[in-house]
Amino acid sequence: MQIAPTLLDFRPLAPSFGAELSGMPVHGDVSDADLRAFVDALHRHRVLLLRNPGLDPGDLVAFSKRLGPLELHAAVEARHPAHPEIFCVGNVVRDGITANFARGVEQWHADSSYRVIASDASLFYGEEVPPEGGETMFADATGAWDALDPATRQRLEGLRAVHSLETLYDWNRRHTPNRAPLSAEKRALWPPVSHPLVRTHPVTGAKSLYLCPAVISHIEGMDAAEGAALIEELTAHATAPRFVYSHRWRHGDLVIWDNRAVLHTASLFDHTRYQRLMFRTTLAGGALAA
Ligand SMILES: [Fe+2]
Numbered sequence: 338m339q340i341a342p343t344l345l346d347f348r349p350l351a352p353s354f355g356a357e358l359s360g361m362p363v364h365g366d367v368s369d370a371d372l373r374a375f376v377d378a379l380h381r382h383r384v385l386l387l388r389n390p391g392l393d394p395g396d397l398v399a400f401s402k403r404l405g406p407l408e409l410h411a412a413v414e415a416r417h418p419a420h421p422e423i424f425c426v427g428n429v430v431r432d433g434i435t436a437n438f439a440r441g442v443e444q445w446h447a448d449s450s451y452r453v454i455a456s457d458a459s460l461f462y463g464e465e466v467p468p469e470g471g472e473t474m475f476a477d478a479t480g481a482w483d484a485l486d487p488a489t490r491q492r493l494e495g496l497r498a499v500h501s502l503e504t505l506y507d508w509n510r511r512h513t514p515n516r517a518p519l520s521a522e523k524r525a526l527w528p529p530v531s532h533p534l535v536r537t538h539p540v541t542g543a544k545s546l547y548l549c550p551a552v553i554s555h556i557e558g559m560d561a562a563e564g565a566a567l568i569e570e571l572t573a574h575a576t577a578p579r580f581v582y583s584h585r586w587r588h589g590d591l592v593i594w595d596n597r598a599v600l601h602t603a604s605l606f607d608h609t610r611y612q613r614l615m616f617r618t619t620l621a622g623g624a625l626a627a
Pocket residue numbers: 446447448601
């Protein structure tokens with residue numbers, strides 16, 4: 338019989354969600370019991386922070402793989418040269434790494450919503466973080482749903498939004514004009530997909546708002562302008578300060594979020610003064626369903 342871990346400790350990050358977790362070993366040999374406790378904590382808190390777990394890229398991939406199969410990011414050029422499961426984010430170009438850099442203010446989203454089965458969770462590691470700016474913000478899309486009045490909930494149930502990689506690329510190119518357009522190959526690999534606007538978490542059963550303003554091309558069966566206005570209105574609601582936790586990065590932080598329950602976005606940093614390099618692994622859809 339396995340002994341339940343006793344070393345895990347939690348400290349809340351925000352009133353309704355998020356927890357700093359200490360006592361959690363992060364490597365490929367983590368025990369089944371610790372891993373189970375970690376996944377349970379992720380489902381309960383939706384965002385987990387581990388301060389300075391002492392990871393190298395190999396550890397991050399090995400730990401992530403213990404959680405389930407990983408996605409390979411659509412931006413092939415930003416994959417880590419030695420660990421293709423790592424998507425490199427930031428403005429660093431060195432050692433074969435070309436991190437994915439965007440000048441535009443990123444929009445709220447959940448990762449890889451352009452896939453038929455979107456990612457369950459993402460792990461984000463601060464390899465090199467600027468002393469100011471570059472925060473990652475999280476919105477409690479579950480709490481935001483819970484806070485809606487019954488009439489609004491009824492109006493939203495059953496609506497479906499189309500998520501499109503092409504819409505996202507077009508948005509990025511408007512803000513970072515030198516970025517390449519979506520290739521025909523990627524368009525064929527990831528055609529637009531339809532997801533419910535109100536999603537139900539497969540483990541907790543909790544409902545949440547699935548809002549990705551820069552990825553959603555339209556709401557099915559709704560006039561384009563009306564659909565865009567609805568997405569904007571709901572995003573403003575879900576990202577009100579009472580639902581948001583903003584993470585100020587320290588070197589060596591690892592943050593894990595449940596893409597099925599929260600939205601996130603990045604904030605800008607002064608890329609002319611500072612270097613930023615983040616490593617992300619992305620758990621494929623269905624990895625944490627059991
Ligand atoms: Fe993201």
